[in-house]
Amino acid sequence: MREFLEQVIAGIAAGGIYASLALALVLIYRAMGLINFAQGEFAMFTAFICWALLQGPQVPFALALAISVAVGFVGALAIERVVVRPFERGSPLVIVIVTLALFEIVNSVAGFVWGYTPRSFPSPFPARPVDIGGILISIQDAAVIGVSLLTLALLYVLFDRTKLGLAMRAAALYPDVSELLGIRTGVMLGLGWGLASAVGAMSGILVAPRILLEPNMMQGVIIYAFAAAVMGGIDSPVGAVVGGLALGVMLALIGAYLPALADLRLALSLLLIVVLLVVRPSGLFGQHQARRV
Amino acid sequence: MPLLDLAQVTAGYGHRRVLHEVDLSVDEGEIVAILGANGAGKTTTLRAISGVIHRVGQITFLGRSLLGSSASDTARLGIAHVPEGRGTMGQLTVAENLQLGAYVRRDRAIATDMDRVFSYFPVLKERRRQYAGTLSGGEQQMLAIARAIMARPKLVLLDEPSLGLAPLVARSIFELIGSINRDLRTAVLLVEQNAVAALDISHRAYVLEAGRVAVSGASAELRAHDRVRRSYLGY
Numbered sequence: 071m072r073e074f075l076e077q078v079i080a081g082i083a084a085g086g087i088y089a090s091l092a093l094a095l096v097l098i099y100r101a102m103g104l105i106n107f108a109q110g111e112f113a114m115f116t117a118f119i120c121w122a123l124l125q126g127p128q129v130p131f132a133l134a135l136a137i138s139v140a141v142g143f144v145g146a147l148a149i150e151r152v153v154v155r156p157f158e159r160g161s162p163l164v165i166v167i168v169t170l171a172l173f174e175i176v177n178s179v180a181g182f183v184w185g186y187t188p189r190s191f192p193s194p195f196p197a198r199p200v201d202i203g204g205i206l207i208s209i210q211d212a213a214v215i216g217v218s219l220l221t222l223a224l225l226y227v228l229f230d231r232t233k234l235g236l237a238m239r240a241a242a243l244y245p246d247v248s249e250l251l252g253i254r255t256g257v258m259l260g261l262g263w264g265l266a267s268a269v270g271a272m273s274g275i276l277v278a279p280r281i282l283l284e285p286n287m288m289q290g291v292i293i294y295a296f297a298a299a300v301m302g303g304i305d306s307p308v309g310a311v312v313g314g315l316a317l318g319v320m321l322a323l324i325g326a327y328l329p330a331l332a333d334l335r336l337a338l339s340l341l342l343i344v345v346l347l348v349v350r351p352s353g354l355f356g357q358h359q360a361r362r363v
Numbered sequence: 364m365p366l367l368d369l370a371q372v373t374a375g376y377g378h379r380r381v382l383h384e385v386d387l388s389v390d391e392g393e394i395v396a397i398l399g400a401n402g403a404g405k406t407t408t409l410r411a412i413s414g415v416i417h418r419v420g421q422i423t424f425l426g427r428s429l430l431g432s433s434a435s436d437t438a439r440l441g442i443a444h445v446p447e448g449r450g451t452m453g454q455l456t457v458a459e460n461l462q463l464g465a466y467v468r469r470d471r472a473i474a475t476d477m478d479r480v481f482s483y484f485p486v487l488k489e490r491r492r493q494y495a496g497t498l499s500g501g502e503q504q505m506l507a508i509a510r511a512i513m514a515r516p517k518l519v520l521l522d523e524p525s526l527g528l529a530p531l532v533a534r535s536i537f538e539l540i541g542s543i544n545r546d547l548r549t550a551v552l553l554v555e556q557n558a559v560a561a562l563d564i565s566h567r568a569y570v571l572e573a574g575r576v577a578v579s580g581a582s583a584e585l586r587a588h589d590r591v592r593r594s595y596l597g598y
Contacts, residue, residue: 233462233466236455236459236462236463237463237466239455240452240455240459240463243452243454243455244450244452246415246446246450247446247450247452248435248463249415249433249434249435249438250413250415250434250435250438250443250444250446250450251435251438251463251464251466251467251510251514252435252438252439252466252467252514253435253463253466254435255435
């Protein structure tokens, strides 16, 4: 039982990382109705910036984190304005192609600047475990869970408790009416991209110490994040987090108890998600299931 | 000087022109009705004013040209456009719809205004936590007007408020428009199929035919005008 709980908590910690990136995907989906395939690469790039700040000027971790999240925010806002905005009125497929192009560009630029040799990324939190009621949890895992929950809480406050968040929701759902109310929907969309990238940056910086830092490091994570977002209902932030955590736990339990199937755990997890979607096509929290009444 | 002044305004969708050289004005505190058959250009006139569609000619509001203004700029200048179909944001609550009505404001009297709006529309107070999509047609129309008032606009562009409503509900909507105009001195440019009701509450009216102003004048005079009576009032 103790070992089972330890596996569950390790799974939740890994899931928290998938959840952060899934949240980023959901934010763009809600704003534009499409998936930004470059989201993981944005996260990778910001993780590199964080690493460069830690290695070069040796700034404290908290400052490096704040700067790289801010760079992620501003960078994505600029990318939306310059590269995505001209295609905004076109077919969604065109924008999807634009995000695929961004994927390649960001990936190659990172490779060009920092090379493809994997590097270790210093974790701000010790990997040493602490004993909580007989269950061993690594401090790093606990911190990842804490950061993921904090991100979700901040997003909830933004979207549900502030005027700006309300305007962002309105602009995403009802762009024409929002314009008539004086909301600059273009600005809201840019802020949405910035916000998604900032949230995604957290996932890149949290995952980098667990895997190694290199330009292709997010390509596995984005598949998990995509699966988590779809499982949660693609348009639900809460769903993305629950989906991410559930997926993390599933993967950890398969790895621990069905070692023969360990190589198939991603396929098995995706299969489970397909079964879930057959039973419940709108996902766990999609559309009308997650609404507050 | 009129509050809103249109001179020789031509507008349309793509290459299809719907409005041709329209002259129209609204004074402060006035209710002006635009009457006309389907396709005459009534909705297009409102869209040309708020900048939703491309337009040429002259449009001035409070003495400044609106031609370079986007729809959101126009809203910030004090024109609230209640669009065709009411623009209900159904997945947001009634209270959220009203808060967004006040989006352009930076002052602190929004809560007070919310109470004032609830005094006009008590049913919205009861339903403020509900999703706007769950309201009836009449309630959604009330919400649309209430949301416009929350901006404290100088001018409200109101597109077919009675559309799809039962006659009694439509009548109470018109009464509310009249009392808001009297109490708050908000000017209203009203597009309406129901010519009888529109002429009853408006001070002046324009009749559009095929995108041009066919007749205009004081509403009381238009009621007696032969052509208007036969074509739009039906007696």
